[in-house]
Amino acid sequence: MTSDEKSDRILITSALPYLHGIPHLGNIITSVLPADVYYRFQRLKGKNALYICGSDSHGTMHEVEAEKKGMETEDLVYGNHEVVRELFKKLNLDFSYYDITDSEENRNITYRIFVALDENGYIKEKEMKLPYCRNCEQFLADRWIEGECPVCGGLARGDQCDDCSALLSPEEIIDPYCVHCGKRQIEFRKSKHLFFQLQEFEEWLRDWVKDKTGNKLTKSETYSWLDEGLDERCISRDSEWGFKIPKEGYEDKVFYVWFDAVIGYIGATVNWAKENDKDWEDWWFDRKTELVQFMGKDNIPFHTIIFPSMLKGTNENWNLADRIMAGGFLLSKDVKFSKSRGKGLNLESALEVRGSEYWRYVLMALYPRNSDMMFSWNTFIEKVNNELTDSFGNYIHRVLKFVADNFDGKLPEAELGPDDEEFLKSVRNKISEIEISIEKFKFKEALREIIKISSLGNQYFQEKKPWETIKSNREECERTLFACASTVKSLAILIEPFLPSVSEKIWGFLNLDGDVHREDWERAKKMDLTGVEIAEPKPMFEKIKRDEIPEFGAEGIEEGGENLISFDEFQEMDLRIGEIETVEPIEGSDKLYKLEIDLGEETKQSVAGLKGTYSPEELEGMEVPVLANLEPSELMGVESECMILAAVVDEKPVLLKPDKKVKAGAEIK
Numbered sequence: 001m002t003s004d005e006k007s008d009r010i011l012i013t014s015a016l017p018y019l020h021g022i023p024h025l026g027n028i029i030t031s032v033l034p035a036d037v038y039y040r041f042q043r044l045k046g047k048n049a050l051y052i053c054g055s056d057s058h059g060t061m062h063e064v065e066a067e068k069k070g071m072e073t074e075d076l077v078y079g080n081h082e083v084v085r086e087l088f089k090k091l092n093l094d095f096s097y098y099d100i101t102d103s104e105e106n107r108n109i110t111y112r113i114f115v116a117l118d119e120n121g122y123i124k125e126k127e128m129k130l131p132y133c134r135n136c137e138q139f140l141a142d143r144w145i146e147g148e149c150p151v152c153g154g155l156a157r158g159d160q161c162d163d164c165s166a167l168l169s170p171e172e173i174i175d176p177y178c179v180h181c182g183k184r185q186i187e188f189r190k191s192k193h194l195f196f197q198l199q200e201f202e203e204w205l206r207d208w209v210k211d212k213t214g215n216k217l218t219k220s221e222t223y224s225w226l227d228e229g230l231d232e233r234c235i236s237r238d239s240e241w242g243f244k245i246p247k248e249g250y251e252d253k254v255f256y257v258w259f260d261a262v263i264g265y266i267g268a269t270v271n272w273a274k275e276n277d278k279d280w281e282d283w284w285f286d287r288k289t290e291l292v293q294f295m296g297k298d299n300i301p302f303h304t305i306i307f308p309s310m311l312k313g314t315n316e317n318w319n320l321a322d323r324i325m326a327g328g329f330l331l332s333k334d335v336k337f338s339k340s341r342g343k344g345l346n347l348e349s350a351l352e353v354r355g356s357e358y359w360r361y362v363l364m365a366l367y368p369r370n371s372d373m374m375f376s377w378n379t380f381i382e383k384v385n386n387e388l389t390d391s392f393g394n395y396i397h398r399v400l401k402f403v404a405d406n407f408d409g410k411l412p413e414a415e416l417g418p419d420d421e422e423f424l425k426s427v428r429n430k431i432s433e434i435e436i437s438i439e440k441f442k443f444k445e446a447l448r449e450i451i452k453i454s455s456l457g458n459q460y461f462q463e464k465k466p467w468e469t470i471k472s473n474r475e476e477c478e479r480t481l482f483a484c485a486s487t488v489k490s491l492a493i494l495i496e497p498f499l500p501s502v503s504e505k506i507w508g509f510l511n512l513d514g515d516v517h518r519e520d521w522e523r524a525k526k527m528d529l530t531g532v533e534i535a536e537p538k539p540m541f542e543k544i545k546r547d548e549i550p551e552f553g554a555e556g557i558e559e560g561g562e563n564l565i566s567f568d569e570f571q572e573m574d575l576r577i578g579e580i581e582t583v584e585p586i587e588g589s590d591k592l593y594k595l596e597i598d599l600g601e602e603t604k605q606s607v608a609g610l611k612g613t614y615s616p617e618e619l620e621g622m623e624v625p626v627l628a629n630l631e632p633s634e635l636m637g638v639e640s641e642c643m644i645l646a647a648v649v650d651e652k653p654v655l656l657k658p659d660k661k662v663k664a665g666a667e668i669k
């Protein structure tokens with residue numbers, strides 16, 4: 001089926017977070033967050049979009065934890081579910097429905113799929129040797145058996161070692177004991193279990209999956225599974241917590257957690273449909289519905305191999321995914337990510353450092369589309385301070401503030417001149433690029449283009465000097481502000497998928513009608529601000545300093561040694577004496593000057609925070625040390641190509657001068 005035969009219905013799912021601890025930023029960045037951005041984008045594009053997710057709630061891990069805490073498993077699980085749901089709300093995730101896999105509807109769908117697979121011969125019985133506690137008279141599934149790890153001597157819990165993460169089979173555990181009773185009366189007994197015949201789908205999968213992956217990472221991971229050869233997979237467990245298996249002889253067993261977890265997407269859709277008086281089958285059986293699934297790379301085989309095979313094996317014509325998109329891991333030397341409350345960086349502690357929009361921005365600007373990405377506080381600070389605050393936030397603020405202050409808030413309407421048209425055309429080109437990027441899941445690139453629009457705006461504002469034309473050429477000033485305000489409106493729409501509450505604020509400053517979350521994406525390209533009255537804007541972002549951020553088990557920093565640089569690294573720095581030639585204030589900034597600096601063979605431009613401490617007259621002709629080969633950056637829409645070095649005393653710069661007059665460009669060693 002080609003995409004133009006699809007209707008406007010699009011179902012978007014995010015991998016279901018496993019209900020254990022506080023959500024990990026590494027999970028957020030590849031699942032719930034990109035799915036939310038993509039969903040919001042599709043909604044602005046006018047699609048009938050549905051965003052489904054929920055908590056993955058079964059598994060013996062919960063039973064073990066509940067017993068240790070002396071709680072009912074159900075109370076523990078539903079308590080965790082509420083914690084996760086609240087945190088997701090704080091992150092502004094706009095699920096159409098956030099469910100839990102332990103629902104009646106999910107049980108019904110799980111039974112329906114299991115019965116069909118069984119009837120079609122894809123479920124087989126097999127005997128396994130499993131740990132059995134003679135004292136408790138029961139089999140011990142997965143985490144119910146603990147002991148010494150044969151690899152590291154640490155605590156082995158069922159199928160995995162807690163200390164070294166080695167994957168284990170229970171028979172390998174040294175001196176094992178039963179977690180229920182603590183007794184070492186374990187023997188290995190034969191027991192019958194059910195196996196899904198996954199290997200039978202191998203050939204079909206090879207062909208089906210070839211155009212279903214959203215990126216190289218998902219594709220290569222899938223084919224490496226297929227190339228290794230598929231094996232049957234156990235779907236039953238000796239456990240109380242989960243869906244009982246509806247088959248004779250299996251009354252005391254439940255489905256293995258992964259089996260009903262992937263079906264949870266369907267169960268959640270059924271629940272959404274019930275509550276909204278809709279037909280869920282439109283979303284799972286109508287071929288015209290598009291299905292797009294997001295996840296982290298550790299979840300790829302469940303979505304590209306196992307789930308489609310389960311649905312295919314029913315012979316029921318379920319809709320299968322159209323595009324499957326997995327992202328890489330989020331790594332860091334700066335922080336220890338942790339799922340435990342109060343330890344390390346996770347969604348809860350992150351939101352205590354800064355609110356949702358800061359995290360939504362930084363995480364999506366680091367979206368690990370084809371490879372793992374590094375998180376560091378320097379990156380966080382740079383993105384928040386330079387991109388969000390200085391470029392994006394500053395542009396919107398200076399434009400709206402100018403209209404509020406100089407036109408009494410009433411946005412003038414003006415016939416545009418060729419310069420203004422040129423500026424708006426370059427903005428429209430960027431909008432098209434942003435659309436294409438989001439469709440290809442290139443979220444990082446889309447955000448970069450949005451920030452570029454704000455720096456184009458800053459540049460245009462700077463060149464047009466409305467603070468001068470307001471006195472000398474009012475008509476031109478009106479044209480400038482009309483073009484700028486239109487771009488602010490465009491940015492409000494473009495940023496909505498990424499930073500929904502920021503978008504709402506801008507919409508509010510512009511006093512525009514309607515709900516920006518349900519605007520038409522095309523409106524970002526239109527000039528339609530007629531009779532708009534602009535409210536006094538408030539700054540939307542606040543810069544962050546390193547000392548405002550707690551440590552979160554920063555291993556690299558604690559060791560200290562990591563902060564040393566090599567002599568080679570030092571030699572890469574081009575340090576020279578420069579002579580300041582010209583100094584110009586930057587409109588709208590209390591601190592920044594634009595300076596031209598003579599570096600001997602060349603002259604470079606620098607933006608420096610010297611205003612308020614030094615006057616232009618004091619600076620002109622002064623000799624200062626300069627880092628001449630710093631990567632260019634942009635501050636308030638003005639490019640900075642080098643950096644003046646200064647001492648900082650009470651947060652104010654104190655310039656350094658050579659002992660005697662030297663030639664501009666003299667090397668510093």
Ligand SMILES: [Zn+2]
Nearest residue numbers: 133136178181
């Ligand atoms: Zn026992």
Ligand SMILES: [Zn+2]
Nearest residue numbers: 149152161164
């Ligand atoms: Zn170990």
